[in-house]
Amino acid sequence: MSAPMLSVQQVSVDFATEDGTVHVLDGVSLAVGRGEIVGLVGESGCGKSTLARTILGVLPPHISTVSGGRVVFDGENLLDMPHRRLARDVRGRRITLIPQDPYQAFNPLFTVGTQIMDLMRTKSPAPGGLSGRARKRFDRDRVIQVLEAVNIPSPAEALKKLPHEFSGGQLQRLMIAMAFLPNPELIIADEPTTALDVTIQAQILRLLRNMADREGVAVIFTTHDLATAYQLCDRVVVMYAGQEMEDADTDSFFASPRHPYTYGLLGSIPGKNAEVREIPGEMANLADPPSGCRFRTRCARAEVRCAEARPPVTECAAGHVVRCFNTANEQVAT
Amino acid sequence: MGYASVWKILPIVLSRAVWVVPTLLGLIVITFVLSRVIPADPVALAAGEAATVEQVEALRVKLGYDRPILAQFGTYLGNVFVGDLGRSLFTDREIVEDLADRLPATIELTLVSMFIAIALGIPLGILSAVKRNSLMDHLVRILSVGGLAVASFWLAIMLQLLFSMRLGWLPLSGRYSGFAPESATGLLLLDALLDLDFDSLSIALQHITLPALTLAIPSMATIVRFTRAGVLEVLNSGFVMYERAMGFPESTILFKYVFRNALTSTVTQIGLVFGLLLAGAVVIEAVFNWPGIGLYAYNSILQSDYNAIMGFTLWAGGIFIFVNLIVDIVHSLIDPRGTA
Ligand SMILES: Nc1ncnc2c1ncn2[C@@H]1O[C@H](COP(=O)(O)OP(=O)(O)O)[C@@H](O)[C@H]1O
Ligand SMILES: [Mg+2]
Numbered sequence: 182m183s184a185p186m187l188s189v190q191q192v193s194v195d196f197a198t199e200d201g202t203v204h205v206l207d208g209v210s211l212a213v214g215r216g217e218i219v220g221l222v223g224e225s226g227c228g229k230s231t232l233a234r235t236i237l238g239v240l241p242p243h244i245s246t247v248s249g250g251r252v253v254f255d256g257e258n259l260l261d262m263p264h265r266r267l268a269r270d271v272r273g274r275r276i277t278l279i280p281q282d283p284y285q286a287f288n289p290l291f292t293v294g295t296q297i298m299d300l301m302r303t304k305s306p307a308p309g310g311l312s313g314r315a316r317k318r319f320d321r322d323r324v325i326q327v328l329e330a331v332n333i334p335s336p337a338e339a340l341k342k343l344p345h346e347f348s349g350g351q352l353q354r355l356m357i358a359m360a361f362l363p364n365p366e367l368i369i370a371d372e373p374t375t376a377l378d379v380t381i382q383a384q385i386l387r388l389l390r391n392m393a394d395r396e397g398v399a400v401i402f403t404t405h406d407l408a409t410a411y412q413l414c415d416r417v418v419v420m421y422a423g424q425e426m427e428d429a430d431t432d433s434f435f436a437s438p439r440h441p442y443t444y445g446l447l448g449s450i451p452g453k454n455a456e457v458r459e460i461p462g463e464m465a466n467l468a469d470p471p472s473g474c475r476f477r478t479r480c481a482r483a484e485v486r487c488a489e490a491r492p493p494v495t496e497c498a499a500g501h502v503v504r505c506f507n508t509a510n511e512q513v514a515t
Numbered sequence: 516m517g518y519a520s521v522w523k524i525l526p527i528v529l530s531r532a533v534w535v536v537p538t539l540l541g542l543i544v545i546t547f548v549l550s551r552v553i554p555a556d557p558v559a560l561a562a563g564e565a566a567t568v569e570q571v572e573a574l575r576v577k578l579g580y581d582r583p584i585l586a587q588f589g590t591y592l593g594n595v596f597v598g599d600l601g602r603s604l605f606t607d608r609e610i611v612e613d614l615a616d617r618l619p620a621t622i623e624l625t626l627v628s629m630f631i632a633i634a635l636g637i638p639l640g641i642l643s644a645v646k647r648n649s650l651m652d653h654l655v656r657i658l659s660v661g662g663l664a665v666a667s668f669w670l671a672i673m674l675q676l677l678f679s680m681r682l683g684w685l686p687l688s689g690r691y692s693g694f695a696p697e698s699a700t701g702l703l704l705l706d707a708l709l710d711l712d713f714d715s716l717s718i719a720l721q722h723i724t725l726p727a728l729t730l731a732i733p734s735m736a737t738i739v740r741f742t743r744a745g746v747l748e749v750l751n752s753g754f755v756m757y758e759r760a761m762g763f764p765e766s767t768i769l770f771k772y773v774f775r776n777a778l779t780s781t782v783t784q785i786g787l788v789f790g791l792l793l794a795g796a797v798v799i800e801a802v803f804n805w806p807g808i809g810l811y812a813y814n815s816i817l818q819s820d821y822n823a824i825m826g827f828t829l830w831a832g833g834i835f836i837f838v839n840l841i842v843d844i845v846h847s848l849i850d851p852r853g854t855a
Contacts, residue, residue, distance in 0.1 A: 234760070237760045239756065239759045239760045267762075268759075268762045268764075268765075269762060271762070272759075272760060272761060272762030273760070273761035273762030273763065274762060277761060278757065278760040278761060280753065280756075280757050280760075282753060284753075285752065285753025285754065285757075286753050286754055286756075286757035287754060287757075288754040288758075288772050288776065289776075289852060290775050290776055290779075290849070290850055290851065290852070291772070291775075299763060299767060299771075300761060300763070303762065303763070303764060304761070304762065343851060343852060345852055359761070
């Protein structure tokens with residue numbers, strides 16, 4: 182396998198809070214190939230947004246520290262890249278974001294056109310030779326074309342409107358358009374449907390999938406919902422309390438899950454096996470997390486060695502890796 | 516693109532303007548009632564200590580103070596309506612004339628103070644927020660708390676002692692030394708500027724510096740605090756996070772997007788700050804012997820000159836309502852969502 186476009190290697194992130202240091206990410210690794218849609222799945226608070234912000238280099242200043250690891254994008258470690266170059270050449274150009282809450286992400290006082298055109302001013306994929314009027318025309322044509330692609334009716338009119346004149350679904354379509362406008366290589370979609378009405382979530386997901394396929398863009402899609410990951414993603418990475426637990430092709434993942442935590446999650450999908458299985462115990466406290474595997478305090482199969490060190494990466498099938506000492510057992514009881 | 520067009524804000528302006536009349540009416544009722552429940556007898560005061568009881572009663576009838584209160588109010592309201600605020604019980608001059616004579620001095624002082632408060636307060640507030648927890652931020656915060664806590668008259672006297680008495684850099688009091696030049700607008704600074712008369716401009720500036728600065732300080736402190744809080748809040752908002760994640764230039768984020776959002780709350784404060792200025796002007800004008808409406812109100816209060824006090828109150832209330840109307844208009848220009 183050739184080197185992936187993006188590889189997150191052993192990344193750890195701490196937050197300084199009033200209650201002391203919170204160890205949010207603990208040596209997280211994952212990789213994304215070109216054009217691949219990877220689902221990052223985990224309960225709320227497990228660190229999905231933190232990982233997204235780490236990749237983009239926009240962790241909250243002062244209170245956060247990346248205490249280890251690398252984020253290698255196209256051969257370069259983004260964590261070492263000068264801020265200025267990161268902001269100018271990577272963020273919003275090669276890697277873009279679809280945020281969780283489109284209501285929050287638009288500035289309420291400016292028309293969406295102003296905000297979209299400000300993005301295009303520095304992030305337009307216009308060929309280098311274009312300038313002046315030709316560049317303006319290119320940008321405008323591209324905006325109209327992409328707004329049409331995300332099914333915004335009469336795009337020229339839409340640009341003149343303020344954010345509050347749109348529904349949540351329309352706003353998220355605009356956000357998707359903005360994510361595609363710079364013609365990026367990777368889009369980070371951080372729970373892009375969580376803030377939306379359930380009735381339109383499926384539409385938005387389908388749109389995202391179709392656009393990504395057509396443009397050949399890779400996507401990291403975070404969600405707390407395994408069912409949407411199943412519908413949308415080529416590969417699924419499960420994270421618990423800031424550690425990735427299992428990483429597999431979608432088919433292999435759902436056909437034969439290996440990690441006890443994944444079992445627990447699959448049991449939590451309503452309607453699948455009629456009864457809803459809750460994972461016993463509470464989410465690990467990130468200020469004082471369990472040593473070794475952070476899931477061990479809730480795991481029915483925990484052993485002494487689980488507390489000593491994180492289990493190593495074990496490849497249990499082609500393209501299916503798991504971090505658990507107990508993967509030899511096909512049947513993991515929960 | 517951007518700022519709302521005049522046509523969009525016209526309905527908002529009208530809907531606010533409609534409230535001006537009832538608000539003013541309420542103000543008149545309150546000042547009138549207050550003037551009649553105060554225990555002192557204005558007629559006795561006006562008649563002087565030597566007056567006999569019969570003379571006082573005669574004066575009371577002459578001034579109409581013996582009539583039923585509602586009738587008095589009716590007359591007063593009718594008079595106010597045609598711009599007649601009555602006569603001063605002491606100078607026997609028309610209150611309106613007294614006020615008109617002193618108005619320009621106060622307007623000049625308040626405008627200059629307002630300008631200082633805004634021109635320094637907003638940038639300091641922004642800087643303080645952007646450089647949060649820096650030495651600069653701490654200094655600004657200490658000064659802004661101090662600026663609100665310190666008593667104006669004390670500060671005024673201290674500044675007089677330092678800059679006028681000890682250093683001799685600035686005049687102690689008054690608005691101009693010698694005869695003020697012939698004035699077209701009543702605003703000395705503006706006149707001097709229009710005439711390109713830089714000598715007069717310099718004299719007037721020297722006189723206005725200390726009172727305007729002292730008057731501006733509490734307002735400036737308020738503006739700094741609200742601007743700082745506003746910018747900090749906006750810096751934490753989702754759209755700033757999004758714009759940073761999308762690599763918008765930091766200058767665009769700050770000066771275009773954050774600035775305008777933070778300004779909405781500051782502008783609302785400016786209306787209230789103007790109240791601080793009006794109240795402060797009474798003290799400051801008295802300390803600096805500034806020949807404006809504040810000094811007039813101060814003297815009227817000392818002499819229980821009721822008509823004059825009511826005239827001042829109406830003026831202050833009216834101008835306050837007017838300024839807040841302007842604030843509403845500016846607010847709706849900044850925030851195009853039309854939250855009428
Ligand atoms: N700004 C912050 N300050 C302090 N702690 C934070 C901050 N943002 C996130 N965290 C901590 O990081 C953990 C993971 O948060 P987040 O990445 O938002 O999770 P997710 O996106 O999976 O719901 C949370 O439990 C929280 O304690
Ligand atoms: Mg999140």
